[in-house]
Amino acid sequence: MEFLNVIFNNPWIWLILGVIVMGLELIVPGVYLFWVGGGLITTGVSVVAFADLPGVPLAVQIIIFVVALFGWVLAGIYLQNRARQAAPSALNAGLSQYAGRHVQVVQVFADAHQASQPGCLGRIRLEDTTYGVISRHPLKEGQFVVILAYQDGKFLVEPTSN
Structure with missing residues (x-):
């Protein structure tokens, strides 16, 4: 047991283990190893802080590690929950999630007046796919438009003010 006290009385063991675990x-x-590494590094820093004492026993170092690990895990859970609540979810939002996005017109068809619909028909490129659009205003290829809504299988768009 004296051998372990000699090894772990050196703060570099804790610090190196912490960096290795964080590197893993x-x-x-999986995010959990980061918090374990934080606990190891905190223990190493604590051993350095108490270096004036005749030596921090291994049992005290283990208690410091367990408390630090518990604190790091609680901090990690808090940070992850806060990040999840701040990020809006687009899951199951469908194509309506693209409302407000600025996109470029890639193809314009004849005016929709001839097709008994108001406005102009065309296609936009959105990410890696093209979609049909309806606009109340004339469209030109290469023009930027803003998506207003998704209805009846087409995006309703309006030319941007640029």
Whole structure:
């Protein structure tokens, strides 16, 4: 047992283990190893802070590690929950999630007046797909438009003010 006290009385062991475990997070992602590494580094810093004492016993170091690990895990859970609440979810929002996005017209068809619909028909490129659009205003190829809504299988668009 004296051998372990000699090894772990050196703060570099805790600090190096912390960096290695945090580095493993890059290889085996899961976020939990980051918090374990934080606990290890905190323990190493604590051993440095108490270096004036005749030596911090291994049992005290383990208690410091457990408390630090618990604190890091709670901080991680808090941060992850806060990030989840701040990020809006577009899950099941369908194509209506694109309302407000500025896109470019890639193709314009004949005026829709001839097709008994008001406005102009065309196609826009949105991400990697083209979609049909209806506009109350004339459209030109290459023109930027803003998506207002998705209805009846087409995007309703309006030319941007640029």
